[in-house]
Amino acid sequence: MEGLKKGIEERLEELNIQLPVLVDVKMPFEPGVISGNMVFLSGQTPRVNGGQKYTGTVGADISIEEAQEAARICTLNSLAALKGIIGDLNKVKRVVKMDGYVAATSDFKDHPAVINAASNLLHEIFGKENGHARKAVGMASLPGGAPVEIEMVVEIK
Numbered sequence: 001m002e003g004l005k006k007g008i009e010e011r012l013e014e015l016n017i018q019l020p021v022l023v024d025v026k027m028p029f030e031p032g033v034i035s036g037n038m039v040f041l042s043g044q045t046p047r048v049n050g051g052q053k054y055t056g057t058v059g060a061d062i063s064i065e066e067a068q069e070a071a072r073i074c075t076l077n078s079l080a081a082l083k084g085i086i087g088d089l090n091k092v093k094r095v096v097k098m099d100g101y102v103a104a105t106s107d108f109k110d111h112p113a114v115i116n117a118a119s120n121l122l123h124e125i126f127g128k129e130n131g132h133a134r135k136a137v138g139m140a141s142l143p144g145g146a147p148v149e150i151e152m153v154v155e156i157k
Helices: 008-014 064-086 111-126
Strands: 032-035 038-041 092-103 134-137 148-156
Touching: 008 111, 032 064, 032 092, 038 064, 064 092, 064 148, 092 111, 111 134, 111 148
Parallel strands: 092 134
Antiparallel strands: 032 038, 038 148, 092 148
């Protein structure tokens, strides 16, 4: 990445971030696919060691802070899936787009605040100058009762 003097793998070490080992959940789709120089990642929920770390609805039984932590876990799971697909995160040119989904009550209005945790983590890792487009929307429910789901499109070298 042009903006970083160090590689992404070194940056993760510097930030004391260890990517999770994803458990194969035997779904009938891939964690992501490469098309040209783009990787389209499937959605990731806040699964840790094969189970949802957080379940529930933001605004009812999940706090904004818990949802933000869930968003960070989703992002790390996405990066772990990406590394599994491309082998080395130093091949990442930039995260082009992130879609963030928040399972929330109908009166909850702070979806962007939840997904900001994921955006801020990507800025820490890849540099703010390598920013991404995104959406943050509310949903009635998400897979496995997750409060947050993140999917990304990544450009690779």
